Amino acid sequence: MRNAMDRDCSDVAPDRVLLTRYRLAERIGIGACAAVFRAEDLRLSRPVAVKVFSAGPTSWESELAILARLQHPFLVTILDCGVWAEELSAPRPFMVMEYVAGSDLRAMIAKHSTGMPLAKVARLGWVLAQALETVHANSVVHRDVKPANILIDTSGLPKLCDFGVSRLHDSAEATIPGITIGTASYLSPEQALGEPVHASADIYSLGLVLLECLTGVKAFPGSALEASIARLLRDPVIPEWLGSEWSQLVTAMTDRVAADRPTATECTEALFELQLRQAAHAA
Known part of the structure; x- marks a missing residue:
C-alpha cells in the first residue's frame, strides 16, 4: 500500500531536472514527509543526494536550520537548498546533500x-x-x-x-x-x-x-x-x-x-x- 508521501511524490520522478542543475536518478529512501533521490549535480559533475519534502506543511525549515549549523567529517553535509516549483503540482522544498556511496x-x-x-x-x-x-x-x-x-x-x-x-x-x-x-x-x-x-x-x-x-x-x-x-x-x-x-x-x-x-x-x-x-x- 502506498503511503501518503509516496502519493505526494508521484510527480517527482527519475530523470527530472531540478532547477536546471540536479538530475534525479532512482529514489533511495522515503519517509513520512520527504523522499530522497540519488542525483547528479550537472554543474559540478558529481553525485549528490536530493531530499524533496512534502508539498504540505513540514519541518523542513527546522531541518535546514539544524544542518546548516553542523559541519563535521562524520556528518552528512548539506550542499544546497531551496524551493522547487517548476512543473510540479505544488511547490516543494528541497535539500541537496553529499551522496555517500x-x-x-x-x-x-x-x-x-x-x-x-x-x-x-x-x-x-x-x-x-x-x-x-x-x-x-x-x-x-x-x-x-x-x-x-x-x-x-x-x-x-x-x-x-x-x-x-x-x-x-x-x-x-x-x-x-x-x-x-x-x-x-x-x-x-x-x-x-x-x-x-x-x-x-x-x-x-x-x-x-x-x-x-x-x-x-x-x-x-x-x-x-x-x-x-x-x-x-x-x-x-x-x-x-x-x-x-x-x-x-x-x-x-x-x-x-x-x-x-x-x-x-x-x-x-x-x-x-x-x-x-x-x-x-x-x-
Whole structure:
C-alpha cells in the first residue's frame, strides 16, 4: 500500500531536472514527509543526494536550520537548498546533500549475525561519538540515532544522517508533551514516555546501537509498543563475554537515569581508550 508521501511524490520522478542543475536518478529512501533521490549535480559533475519534502506543511525549515549549523567529517553535509516549483503540482522544498556511496550500518550488522569484531565496533563508536560531540555542541539533539541513519562509505567510515526529527535545544517546540519522536527499538526511556529530551537521549540510543553491533541482535526487539515498554522496565542485557570495559561503558550509556549517562566527549575518550587496548591485545 502506498503511503501518503509516496502519493505526494508521484510527480517527482527519475530523470527530472531540478532547477536546471540536479538530475534525479532512482529514489533511495522515503519517509513520512520527504523522499530522497540519488542525483547528479550537472554543474559540478558529481553525485549528490536530493531530499524533496512534502508539498504540505513540514519541518523542513527546522531541518535546514539544524544542518546548516553542523559541519563535521562524520556528518552528512548539506550542499544546497531551496524551493522547487517548476512543473510540479505544488511547490516543494528541497535539500541537496553529499551522496555517500556504500550502504548503512543495518547491512553491516546483518553480515555479522553473532556480532562484529570488538575493535571494529570501538572504532565505529569512537567516530560516531565524535559526530555527536559536534551535534550537541551546536545545541542539537538528533533524537533518532539508529543503524539505518548511519551510512557507511566505501572506506568503511560511518556518517550520521537524517536529522528529520532533530530539534534545537533552544527551540520552543523542541518537544510536545506526550508525543514520542524516534524509532522504537532505539528510544531512550524519556523518549518512550514522551518527556523532554536532551543530548543524553542520543547517548542512550548510541549505546543500544553499539550493543547491537557487538551482539548481532537488538536489545529491545518486538513491536513498537513492546520495545518502548521494555526499556522502562529493565536495562538491556549485556553479555559477560564482552568483558568489563565494554560492559561498564554500555551500562553507563544506557542508564535509565538520563543525568547519569556520560557525555559524547566522555564516550569519545572511553572508546578511544578501548581501541588502544584492543589493538595492543591483538598485537
